[in-house]
Amino acid sequence: MSEQLAVDRHACAGHGLCYGASPDLVNCDDQGDPVIVAHPVPAELLDEARRLVELCPERALTLD
Ligand code: SF4
Structure with a gap:
């Protein structure tokens, strides 16, 4: 997915x-x-995308 x-x-x-x-x-x-x-997020960047969601202090990023 x-x-x-x-x-x-x-x-x-x-x-x-x-x-x-x-x-x-x-x-x-x-x-x-x-x-x-990146649309969608390539499989090799999924871990980085998850870290990015956690990094954002405003909780403005989501990964669905
Ligand atoms: S607040 Fe905006 S610019 Fe700052 S990390 Fe989150 S999405 Fe990025």
């Missing part, structure tokens, strides 16, 4: 921890907001 990483833009504080930590999964737009770049 493929898993999708998503960002809740209302919860996100935009401080960039996610795209600093995992540029293969998350990039940023010219406003500094995160943009998910």
